Amino acid sequence: MLLVFDIGNSNIVMGTYEGKTLRHHWRISTDRQKTGDEYGMLMNDLFRYQGIAMQDIKAIIISSVVPPLVVPMVKMCERYFGLHPLVVGPNIKTGIKIHYENPRTVGADRLVNVVGAFEQYGGPLIVVDIGTATTFDVVAANGDFLGGVIAPGIGTSADALFQTAAQLPRIELVPPKNIVCHNTIQGMQAGIIFGYVGQIDGIVNRIKDELQFPSMKVIATGGLAKMIQKESQTIDCIDHFLTLTGLRVLYERNRADNTAMTTDEATS
Numbered sequence: 001m002l003l004v005f006d007i008g009n010s011n012i013v014m015g016t017y018e019g020k021t022l023r024h025h026w027r028i029s030t031d032r033q034k035t036g037d038e039y040g041m042l043m044n045d046l047f048r049y050q051g052i053a054m055q056d057i058k059a060i061i062i063s064s065v066v067p068p069l070v071v072p073m074v075k076m077c078e079r080y081f082g083l084h085p086l087v088v089g090p091n092i093k094t095g096i097k098i099h100y101e102n103p104r105t106v107g108a109d110r111l112v113n114v115v116g117a118f119e120q121y122g123g124p125l126i127v128v129d130i131g132t133a134t135t136f137d138v139v140a141a142n143g144d145f146l147g148g149v150i151a152p153g154i155g156t157s158a159d160a161l162f163q164t165a166a167q168l169p170r171i172e173l174v175p176p177k178n179i180v181c182h183n184t185i186q187g188m189q190a191g192i193i194f195g196y197v198g199q200i201d202g203i204v205n206r207i208k209d210e211l212q213f214p215s216m217k218v219i220a221t222g223g224l225a226k227m228i229q230k231e232s233q234t235i236d237c238i239d240h241f242l243t244l245t246g247l248r249v250l251y252e253r254n255r256a257d258n259t260a261m262t263t264d265e266a267t268s
Contacts, residue, residue, distance in 0.1 A: 001016045001017060001018055001023065001052075001056050001057050001058060002016065002017040002018075002057075002058070002059050002060070002061070002248060002251055003015075003016055003057045003059070003060045003061075003081070004016075004017065004060070004061050004062075004063075004244050004247035004248060004251070005060070005061070005062040005063065005064075005073065005085075005247075006063050006064075006109065006112070006243045006244065006247065007030065007062065007063065007064035007065065007066050007069050007070075007073065008030060008065060008066070008109065008131055008132065009030060009065060009066060009131070009132040009133075010029070010030055010131065010132050010155075010223075011027050011028065011029060011030055011223070012027070012028050012029075012030050013025065013026070013027050013243065013244065014026045014027075014028075014043075014046075015241070015244040016052065016057070017244075017248050020248065022241060022244060022245075024050050024052065025241065025244065026046055028042065030066060030069070032066060032068050032069060034072070035072055036071075036072040036073065036074075036075040036076035036079065037076070037079075039072065039073060039076045040076045040079060040080035043076070043080060044080065054080060054081055055081075055082075057081050057083065058083075059083065059086070059251060059255075060077050060081060060083050060085035060086070061085060061086045061087075061088070061247050061248075061250060061251040062074070062077075062085045062086070062087050062088065063087075063088040063108040063109060063111075063112045063243065063246075063247055064087070064088075064108060065107055065108060065109050070087060073085070074087065086250075086251060086254055088108040088111065088112060088247070088250060089108065090103075090104040092250060092254060093250075093253050093254045094111060094115060094250065094253070095115070095143075095253050096114065096115065096118070096143050096144060096145055097143075097144045097145070098111075098144075098145045099144060099145060099146050099147055100145070100147060106145070107135075109129065109131075109135075109243065110129070110135055110137050110145075110148070111145070111246075111250075112243050112246035112247055112250065113127045113129055113135075113137060113221065113242055113243055113246055114127060114137050114139055114145045114246070115246040115249050115250055116239075116242045116243060116244075116245035116246025116247075116248075116249060117137075117139060117219050117239075117242060117246070118139050118143045119245060119246070119249045120219075120239065120242070120245060121217055121219060122141075123139045123140050123141045123142065123143055124138070124139060124140050124141045124211070124213040124215075124216045124217075125138075125139050125216060125217040125218065125219055126138055126139070126148075126204055126207055126208075126216060126217070126218045126219070127139065127219050127220075127221065127242070128200060128204070128218060128219070128220045128221070128222075128225075128235065129220075129221050129222050130153065130154065130220060130221070130222030130223070130224050130225050130228055131153055131222045131223070132153045132155065132156055133150055133151065133152060133153050133156070134150075134151045134152070134153050134154070134199075134200070134222075135148060135149070135150050135151075136148045136149040136150075136151075136203055136204065136207065138207060138211070140213075141213070146211075149203055149207070151199060151203070154173065154192065154193070154196045154224060154228075155173070155224075157192060157196065158170075158171065158173060158188075158192050161188070161192070168184070168188060169184070169185065169188075171185050171188050171189060171192075172189075173189070173192065173193060173224065173227070174189060174193075174227075175189060175190075175193045175194070175227065175230070175231060176189045176190050176193075178190070179194060193227075193228075193231065194231065196228070197228055197231040197232050200228065200232055200234065200235070201232055201233050201234045204218055204234040204235075205234065217236050217237075218234050218235050218236045219235075219236065219237055219238075219239055219242065220232075220235045220237070220238050220239075221238065221239050221240060221242040221243065225238045225240070226238055
């Protein structure tokens, strides 16, 4: 089995694959203070609960946007699985051309999403990843990564409002029934959620207008994607396991495809 890790700012999403089939998946909170041993014990508990033996894992791939956790996670893999993981970084073979001034600066999560999205849906498309930051990544019909947009995430925006406005409370992110609200909490919910949806739809429409690609599909991923899709006019579908799919594809390309390009080779 292949074990994949997507280390994000808020959550770590993990999964095990047999071939192309996702067998198990977990989501845990990202904790920068945890040691490799602590993560190892946590993995052991998760595996035991699912009836998986750690020796069943034959390969591991890691994507991380939290640099301090890379070394502890690598050491955890080596100690508890006896395997040195493949880490998504500048020298990994992606199989795609990256149209970016410096391809090495593209976040690992964005590369993985682009690879996974093109594998699943083809192109052209836009991947909207709704997380701590919201990213919009544009994929051409041939799979090229054309660039994109980075905006604050909905949770980040809500926290900033709570922390800087002394009289406004921390709220639950659920959409109210109406846009015109009659209390503070619902007013905040309307402003944050509908404003965020407007931002997503506005950016997606601007991308479509600029590129003029026919039939451009919009794929959303991330913990709050389902709620946002209900209010959005531009999101076509949700794929909660998009990043895990991308990690599986990247592992396969780096294991078997000697013709795939590294990030250094994939210049615009």
